[in-house]
Amino acid sequence: MSNKHFVNDPVHLLNLALRSAPLTNPSLALDEENKIVYCKxxxxxxxxxxxxxxxxxxxxxxxxxxxxxxxVLRAAVSGSIFASPSVKQIYSCITRRVNPNSGVLLIIMNYTGDVLHFGLASEKAKAAGVDVDMVVVADDVGVGREKNGKVGRRGIAGTVLVHKIVGALAATTAGASLKEASALGRLVAANLVSVGSSLTHVHVPGRAMTSDDDEGALKPDEIEIGMGIHNEQGYKRIKIPELPELVKILLGQLLSKEDKDRNYLEDVENIEGWVLMLNNLGGVSPLEMGAITAEVAKQLDSTYSIKPKRIFSGAFMTSLNGNGFSISLLRLVDTGLGKAKSMLDLLDAPHESLGWSAPIKQETWANAGGQNQASESDAKEESVPPSGLKLNVNQFCHALSNALKALIKAEPEISRYDELVGDGDCGSALKKGAEAILQLISANKISPDAVITISTLAEAVEANMDGTSGALYSIFLNSLAKALREAGEGEVTLGVWAKAAMAALVSLRKYTPAQPGDRTLVDALQPCLISLAEDGNVGKAAKAAREGAESTRRMKASLGRSVYVGDVGDIPDPGAVGIAVLMEGLAEVV
Structure with missing residues (x-):
């Protein structure tokens, strides 16, 4: 884990972060001395x-x-990084920042420091005449009964569901008693289970870095199952599995009746549904969180027949920049407070906090059972009118397959070039497009009609190739199909291909200003097609493409992401190399 931070002094870091709260939510105020953020x-x-x-x-x-x-919350008290706030801070919050009121409910996580400090502050407040109660949330099943002993389970991300539900109850117009709020908090906590996993330990700003060789450190190929939010050890460490296997393990810990050490959800009647929360520990990209959310929802349905009534995914309780996530499941049960105050209604209730990011309306969730994916029957296949231009399917497939296999083989080299001078996706995009076309060939979907075939290839490229390369290849192939249709009838010859390809190049220029010398795939494509049109020799055309690609070494880029790199050194343009490899593959068999 990197020791690079924009603010390396942990005290200064916390003070700055706390000052941001009233800046981003003007309904809040900050007691900086006691590190209290409260509603003003x-x-x-x-x-x-x-x-x-x-x-x-x-x-x-x-x-x-x-x-x-x-x-949600009336106030929150912050300790130092990963350390409980002091009794003085908490007592000041209870007595100076939230009174007068109809009682104070402290909702905290089950950690020794928090329980002792909040507990002592509550006793002092009671002695001063304040009506105070405390709910301790212990939702983590990562460490089972055998290990957690008298301490009990840790509190982790599921705690925020308790915050939201009880906070909504307290904020209702009619209000609620402290007794009702406390009972609801304990009911939610009793029906809540969470478990986390992480690929790394986090680095706390201001502390010395640890290495992979230090005692207790996770190895590069390991993942911690059940890791806590302060780098605490979990249930076990295993070799990093594929996501479906990892999710299977985690859901088993949450829901398996056979795991007596972790089966914390006692059987109840009249379950009203489930809520799923995927929590980012801080260092997982939104893209990966989306994949994790989809996999968890899929397995909940297929393995446990659970279709959550609400799914929340995002950063709710991080561990600084932890490269991990946690899963929380809340079982919805009757609150005993009437239909208007069900757990689900209280989750959906309006609020004015920045942390609870759940913008989907209740009525939208109510209609979520409808069709959410287009079926194959919904898509009308676009038929391409036949032309009179015929090709030899066997020869065409043999030559094209050889070229595509060469391109796939060259993917690591092209990707390495693009990682150095671009965004790293050129090689993978070309490989995906090549693999998609090879699948068409193996499925015998190549038509003897040249126009239909090129149109089919264009559709495959559009569907499977990302980035700039995909767009350029798609435009070129669609333009090539148009030019072939205009070529008339008969057998398609090399001369017909060459003339149509030149016409496609002209069409391509309508969408990109790239010319030879700009350091793009055009540096290889244009001399290749000119050679093919003039000599009718695929070998010479391939040689021209390679020379064009090689000419891009040390060439200053005028287009594409390489513009921002500066001196590209002795690295050729990845897209131009792709053209050269493709043509060389054709030249081997044509």
Whole structure:
């Protein structure tokens, strides 16, 4: 894990971060001395409401301070990174930042420091005449009963579901008693299970770096199952599995009745459904979180017949920049507070906090059971009118297959070039397009009609090739099909291919200003096609393509991402190399 941080002093870092809360949510105020973020609205507006307070160590943002706001928390107290706030801080929050009210409910996670400090502060507040209660959330099943002993389970990301549900109850117009709010908090916590996994330990700013060889460090090929949010060890370490296998393990820990060590959900009647929350520990890209969310939802349905009524995915309780995620499952049960105050209604209730990012309307969720994917029957296949231009399918497939296989073989080389001078996707894009066309060939979907065949190849490229390369190849192939249609009837000859290809090159120039000398695939494509048109020799055309690709070494780029690189050194343009490889593959058999 990198030791690079924009702010390396942990004290200064926390102070700056806390100052951002009222800047991004003007309903909040900051007591900087005590590291308290609280709602600044008039005391009279809160007089009949229970005040919900939470807090804990910093480093778990948006928990806890970003959950402060009407409808969730009244205030949150922050300790140093991964350290509980002090009794003085918490007591000041209870007595100075949320009164007057109809009682104070502390919702905290089950960590020794938090339980002791919040507990002592609550006792001091009670002695001062404040009505205080405390709910301790322990949702982590990563460490089972045998290991957690008297301490019990840790609290992790599922805690924010307790915050939201109880906070919504406290914010209702009619209000709710402290007793009702506490009972609801314990009910939600009792029906909540979470488990996390991580590929790395996190680095706390200001601390010395550890290496992969240090005792307790995760090896590069290991993943921790059940890791806590402060680098605590979990259930076990295993070789990093594929995502489906990892999700299977995690869901088994959450839901398996056979795992007596972790089966924390007692059997109840009249379950109203489930809520799923995927929590990013801070360092997982949104793209990967999307993949994780889809896989978890899929396995919940296929293995456990669970279709969650709500799915929340994002960063709710991080571990600084932890490269991991956690899964939380909330079983929806009757709150005993009436239909208007079900767990689901309280989750959906309006709020004014930055941390609870769930913008989907309740009525949208209610209609979620409808069709959400287009079926094959929905798509009308576009038929390409036949032409009078015929090709020898066997010869065509043999030559094209050889060229495509050469391109696939060259993918590592092309990708390496593009990683150095572009965005690294050129080789993989070419490989995907080549593989898609090879599948068409193996499925005998190559037509003896030249126009239909090229149109089919163009569709495959459009569907499978990403990035600029995909767009350019698609335009060229569609233009080639148009030019072939205009060529008339008969057998398609090399001369017909060459003339049509030159026409396609002219069409391509309508969409890109690239010329030889700009360091693009045109540096190889244009001399290749000119040679083919003049000599009618595929070997000479391939040689011209290779010479064009080689000419791009040390060439200053005028187009594409290489423009931003500066001196590209002795690296050829990846797209031009792709053209050369393709033509050389053709030349071997034509």
């Amino acid at each position: 609205s008039s005391p009279e507006s809160h007089a009949s409401r229970v005040a919900i307070i939470s807090g804990g160590g910093a480093g778990h943002e948006p928990s806890f301070v970003s959950f402060v706001g009407d409808g």
